[in-house]
Amino acid sequence: MFARRERAHNEMDSAALAADYAEDVVIYSPLAGVVQGREAAKRAFNIVFGAFADMERRTDSLFIDGDHVAEVLTIEGSNLGGLMGLPPSGKHFSVPAVFLYDLHGDKIARERRIFDFTGLLVQIGVLKARPA
């Protein structure tokens, strides 16, 4: 399932990614906020793929404990489509991330994403940061 999802992600296939979610999935994402439901998840993927048209992810490790899964990955991309109403900066980002999943049957019922989101925004130029 997770190998298939990595391929679907790298092909920016939001429909295939959404198909793995339960109808009432809840996703906690620093970028998208709390996303509830399969259709909302698909829309959120489309927004991300619109912002980062060259986005790629590489799974470094996958840990499985019953219905709980932790995926350690690296996400990379360039801000080619703009984000949060801002014009595209063209800047590249690369961040390590951990995505946590709760499975119910063969569907993902809950997903939580943890990574240096603020650092990502600085890398792509949406935020400027300087020492206080």
Place this chain on the structure above:
Amino acid sequence: MTREEIVDLFAQREAAMNHQDADGLAALYAEDAVVESPLGGTHQGRAAIGAVFKAGFEAFNDVTITTDDLIIDGDHVVHVFTMSGTDTGGLMGMEPSGRPALVPMVWVGQVTDGLIVRERRVYDFTGMLVQIGVLKAKPA
């Protein structure tokens, strides 16, 4: 290690974190353990790991963690928790800001013979620095 032994090891770690016990924490790591951390960089060895914990507790002397989840797959352990603390002592040579931080964290570890041998820490480090005022961020 059995699952119960691993659960106990990480309960010990949570207790040591919540008592700001750098020596107690260092004792949970192997002599040659390697930790990759946004705050401490890559550091190797129990003494270096203890020193990074000590520096963290000097900056955040009220730090506590609350475990959200513990995912155990063989000898790999994914510790998901929320860290809260206040910048009472200063971080990275800065003056203390007195500001609080609340940060979800994931520490991905490997255990052998009752000790943590490797660990990689992932969290919104930049966001934490903004929360405590070490960095100022504004829209570009």
